[in-house]
Amino acid sequence: MFCWKSAFYQNNWMAVYFSQVSLPLTLAICAGASQISPDGKCEWKISMDLSYKRSGMEIDMVEDIKRLKEEKDVVILAHYYVDGKVQEIADYVGDSYFLAKKATQVKQKNILFCGVSFMGESAKILNPEKKVIMADKLADCPMAHMVDIDKIHEVRKLYPDVSVVCYVNSTAEIKAESDVCVTSSNAMRIVQKLSNQHIFFIPDNNLARYIAKKLPEKKFIFNDGYCHVHKSIDRESVQRAKELHPAALVLSHPECTEDVLDISDFIGSTSEIIDFATASDAKEFIICTEMGVFYELEQKNPGKRFFSVGHRQFCPNMKRITLDKVKTALEEMEPELTLDEAMRVKANKPLARMLELAQ
Numbered sequence: 254m255f256c257w258k259s260a261f262y263q264n265n266w267m268a269v270y271f272s273q274v275s276l277p278l279t280l281a282i283c284a285g286a287s288q289i290s291p292d293g294k295c296e297w298k299i300s301m302d303l304s305y306k307r308s309g310m311e312i313d314m315v316e317d318i319k320r321l322k323e324e325k326d327v328v329i330l331a332h333y334y335v336d337g338k339v340q341e342i343a344d345y346v347g348d349s350y351f352l353a354k355k356a357t358q359v360k361q362k363n364i365l366f367c368g369v370s371f372m373g374e375s376a377k378i379l380n381p382e383k384k385v386i387m388a389d390k391l392a393d394c395p396m397a398h399m400v401d402i403d404k405i406h407e408v409r410k411l412y413p414d415v416s417v418v419c420y421v422n423s424t425a426e427i428k429a430e431s432d433v434c435v436t437s438s439n440a441m442r443i444v445q446k447l448s449n450q451h452i453f454f455i456p457d458n459n460l461a462r463y464i465a466k467k468l469p470e471k472k473f474i475f476n477d478g479y480c481h482v483h484k485s486i487d488r489e490s491v492q493r494a495k496e497l498h499p500a501a502l503v504l505s506h507p508e509c510t511e512d513v514l515d516i517s518d519f520i521g522s523t524s525e526i527i528d529f530a531t532a533s534d535a536k537e538f539i540i541c542t543e544m545g546v547f548y549e550l551e552q553k554n555p556g557k558r559f560f561s562v563g564h565r566q567f568c569p570n571m572k573r574i575t576l577d578k579v580k581t582a583l584e585e586m587e588p589e590l591t592l593d594e595a596m597r598v599k600a601n602k603p604l605a606r607m608l609e610l611a612q
């Protein structure tokens with residue numbers, strides 16, 4: 254029965270993932286991942302074998318990374334969506350809010366970011382005196398580009414009292430035109446605190462609609478950005494996973510579409526999903542976000558079972574980051590992330606306001 258192979262090659266970006274992540278890890282995941290559902294279709298049960306052995310080359314690489322980061326005074330920050338092997342060597346792993354905050358607290362002179370560009374940009378905007386290096390300079394979040402400055406200006410003209418609320422998954426240029434930044438873990442709290450009645454929430458439409466539903470007293474103006482990874486998690490697949498695992502709770506990221514959120518038991522950021530599953534008495538969970546979170550979920554909960562809803566839960570940009578790229582970045586202290594200083598100063602305001610309002 255054919256299963257994992259077709260899953261990987263159905264989309265071009267899956268092929269990109271396959272070529273970027275080490276083959277042994279991919280096979281380890283696949284071996285433990287596929288199972289055939291009663292209707293004969295391939296259901297993905299992610300059960301990563303966390304004891305998978307590092308190859309001799311990887312053991313050397315990890316030792317080199319440890320040595321280099323000490324020698325060069327570097328702290329490694331990684332997002333939960335990067336490969337588990339990269340999460341393992343990071344000094345701090347977290348959701349977007351945790352990482353932005355952590356970047357302002359670390360004592361090292363240099364930050365090596367294992368995540369997509371907007372995350373590294375946030376670290377640089379908040380810490381101009383630090384050198385920020387990206388593990389892969391091409392790792393970028395497509396949603397970050399799904400709004401333009403002209404649209405912000407248009408909305409500002411139409412609604413003079415508007416607050417432009419910018420999800421951190423956005424470029425530095427867009428942040429520079431915004432009033433306040435938010436992440437999935439603090440958006441509700443922050444929007445609630447704003448006195449403005451009109452909220453232009455950019456770029457993500459799904460997160461905006463989720464918050465708008467909870468805050469009916471605000472008038473939202475929506476943008477049509479989205480995350481392709483979360484959009485591809487469809488309600489039918491979630492329902493099928495629920496039929497297969499009736500005792501499992503459905504935990505979803507708010508970037509998922511409304512019809513998926515409607516049948517979820519818990520909605521939260523990547524950290525919040527991990528914390529919820531860890532604190533819960535339930536033993537089984539269907540996870541509706543990018544599969545990188547399975548690493549920490551399984552680390553923290555060896556007695557619990559986590560299921561994905563299909564094969565599309567991969568962010569190809571996050572999966573560009575590999576151990577060898579981390580090592581090369583440390584050796585060369587490149588690619589460095591640089592920003593125009595005038596823009597950085599403008600973009601710092603909404604980010605600093607986020608840190609203040611999120612308290």
Ligand code: 13P
Nearest residue numbers: 348349350436437522523
């Ligand atoms: P978190 O802020 O929940 O980590 O999400 C970041 C992200 O890119 C979601 O797709």
Ligand code: SF4
Nearest residue numbers: 369394395480482568
């Ligand atoms: Fe962007 Fe989606 Fe990847 Fe998150 S999962 S970085 S929103 S493409």
